[in-house]
Amino acid sequence: MDSIERIAGLLREASFAVALTGAGSSTGSGIPDFRSPATGLWTKVDPMKAASIDAFLEDPVEFWSFYRHRLGSLDSASPNPAHYALARLEKAGFVKALVTQNIDRLHRRAGSQNIAEVHGSIETGVCLSCGKEYTHSYMVEALAEPEGVPRCVCGRVIKPGVIFFGEGLPEEEYGLAVSWSQRADLMLVAGSSLVVWPVAGLPGITLRSGGKLVIMTASETPYDDQATVRDGGRIEETLPRLADLLGA
Ligand SMILES: [Zn+2]
Numbered sequence: 001m002d003s004i005e006r007i008a009g010l011l012r013e014a015s016f017a018v019a020l021t022g023a024g025s026s027t028g029s030g031i032p033d034f035r036s037p038a039t040g041l042w043t044k045v046d047p048m049k050a051a052s053i054d055a056f057l058e059d060p061v062e063f064w065s066f067y068r069h070r071l072g073s074l075d076s077a078s079p080n081p082a083h084y085a086l087a088r089l090e091k092a093g094f095v096k097a098l099v100t101q102n103i104d105r106l107h108r109r110a111g112s113q114n115i116a117e118v119h120g121s122i123e124t125g126v127c128l129s130c131g132k133e134y135t136h137s138y139m140v141e142a143l144a145e146p147e148g149v150p151r152c153v154c155g156r157v158i159k160p161g162v163i164f165f166g167e168g169l170p171e172e173e174y175g176l177a178v179s180w181s182q183r184a185d186l187m188l189v190a191g192s193s194l195v196v197w198p199v200a201g202l203p204g205i206t207l208r209s210g211g212k213l214v215i216m217t218a219s220e221t222p223y224d225d226q227a228t229v230r231d232g233g234r235i236e237e238t239l240p241r242l243a244d245l246l247g248a
Pocket residue numbers: 127128129130131132152153154155156
C-alpha cells in the first residue's frame with residue numbers, strides 16, 4: 001500500500017477530518033509563496049514591509065499602488081486540481097471542514113464551503129475608522145479608475161480584509177479553526193510547511209486531543225515525526241488521486 005492509499009484508509013475511518021492548507025495549495029494556480037525565495041513579485045518588494053499594517057497606516061494610497069497588482073494577480077488566478085479535490089472530499093463527507101491560511105478565495109471558488117480563512121480574504125474590505133465593510137467588486141471598481149483607491153463613504157481609504165503582518169488574527173475565524181482542530185480525529189495538512197504561527201499550532205491541538213495527523217506537503221514541517229502518514233508528492237496530483245480512491 002502506498003502513502004495515498006493509506007491516507008484514503010484513514011479518511012474512511014475518520015468521523016471528523018479537517019483539512020489545513022497553506023501557500024503550497026495555491027502555487028499550482030500560479031500564486032507565488034512569498035516565503036519561498038526569488039519568486040515573481042516578491043523579488044522586487046519586501047512583503048514584510050509592503051503588506052504590513054504599519055505600511056498601510058503610514059500611507060494607504062502608496063499601499064494600494066502596490067496592492068492593486070497583488071489583487072489583480074489573485075483575481076486572474078484559477079483554482080487548481082488540489083482545490084477541486086478538497087472540495088470533492090468535502091462534498092462526499094470525507095472532509096468536514098477546511099482551515100486555510102490563503103487569502104485568495106480559491107478554495108471557495110472551487111466549491112469548498114465549510115471554511116475558516118484564518119488570515120482573512122480579499123473577499124471584503126473594511127474601513128478602520130467606522131468599521132463599514134465593502135465588497136470585493138467595490139474595491140475592484142475603485143481601482144479601475146486612473147490612480148483610484150477604494151475609499152469609505154467617510155473618506156478613509158479602505159483596507160483589504162486580509163490580515164497583514166503586525167495584525168492579530170480574526171477572532172471568529174481563528175476560534176472556529178481551534179475548535180475544529182480540537183474536535184478532529186484526523187487533520188490533513190496539504191501544502192503548508194506549518195511554520196507561520198499561530199496556525200502552525202493547530203496540528204498540535206489535534207494531536208493533544210487524540211487525533212491523527214497526515215501531512216501532504218513537499219517541504220519539511222516541524223510535525224513530520226508525529227504524522228501517521230507523510231507524503232511529499234505534488235498535491236495537484238496526489239489530492240485528486242486521493243479523491244478518486246475514495247470515489248469522492
Ligand atoms: Zn469609514
